[in-house]
């Protein structure tokens with residue numbers, strides 16, 4: 001068995017594995033796809049001390065760093081079930097879709113999250129070429145340009161406020177007849193001169209010129225008329241879904257499905273920790289996920305020396 005078994009190979013999982021292995025304890029990392037969301041990221045400009053890099057390049061460096069410590073890397077392994085130890089100090093186990101099973105004194109869950117997509121023509125084709133999901137990451141790339149934000153919940157309205165300070169104009173589209181964001185955010189949004197809000201709007205298509213986004217088509221749900229907005233960027237803010245479906249009925253999840261952790265990254269089950277985008281820690285970013293991974297790992301080590 002492992003002393004620390006990390007599930008997930010994004011920035012959170014990689015940091016957790018490195019911190020554990022540096023304690024000289026037997027560490028394994030199993031991931032469906034090593035690198036996680038970072039593999040889908042073109043340009044990264046907010047990873048402090050690295051002015052500019054690309055996702056796959058950062059993933060290569062992460063993997064090299066993990067390998068440096070002889071961590072057992074099991075790629076292309078999707079966990080399907082967590083079975084907590086039946087008695088205090090016992091081993092936890094994780095079952096995989098491949099049929100395999102691993103056991104460990106401590107388990108660190110770092111399975112990340114995925115952005116909910118609009119599922120309209122053009123969205124995939126223009127992903128990273130105008131279609132974006134993270135305003136903190138990609139907002140500055142649209143300086144002085146026209147953008148739309150899809151979604152009028154808190155994250156959509158926060159994104160529109162954030163972007164309004166950088167871009168030329170923001171059009172916020174909401175499917176419903178009213179915004180769902182907190183009143184204070186809506187008041188702030190309405191005070192901004194370069195923001196337009198369109199309600200009752202169903203996005204139907206992303207248009208482009210073959211290399212980048214040029215327009216967005218939406219349907220007015222009241223009249224069923226189609227309208228076209230010329231723009232350079234579209235920020236999709238209709239939800240971030242934690243990859244925690246496999247954990248239902250084991251660890252405590254928030255009503256959004258995020259793993260609930262405390263300041264030590266501990267879940268409600270002793271010996272089981274979590275970190276990164278799959279948890280209820282706010283602000284989903286690479287640098288935050290890495291810091292959380294380090295914390296989860298140090299907490300796992302602390303747990304091990306107190307229980308064995």
Ligand code: FAD
Pocket residue numbers: 007008009010011012013030031032033034035036037038040041042043044045046047077078079080110111112113114115133134137138243246275276277278284285286287289
């Ligand atoms: P993830 O990166 O999501 O990794 C999760 C890992 O768990 C993966 O290895 C995955 O395969 C694995 N996994 C999932 N389910 C299972 C399972 N059941 N069994 C086994 N393994 C599983 N952040 C920034 O700071 N700067 C940026 O510029 C930036 N740009 C972004 C651009 C895009 C397009 C996207 C999508 C995100 C961007 N982010 C950016 C956000 C950043 O990528 C995430 O905050 C970060 O990757 C979260 O790390 P994580 O390790 O928690 O999860």
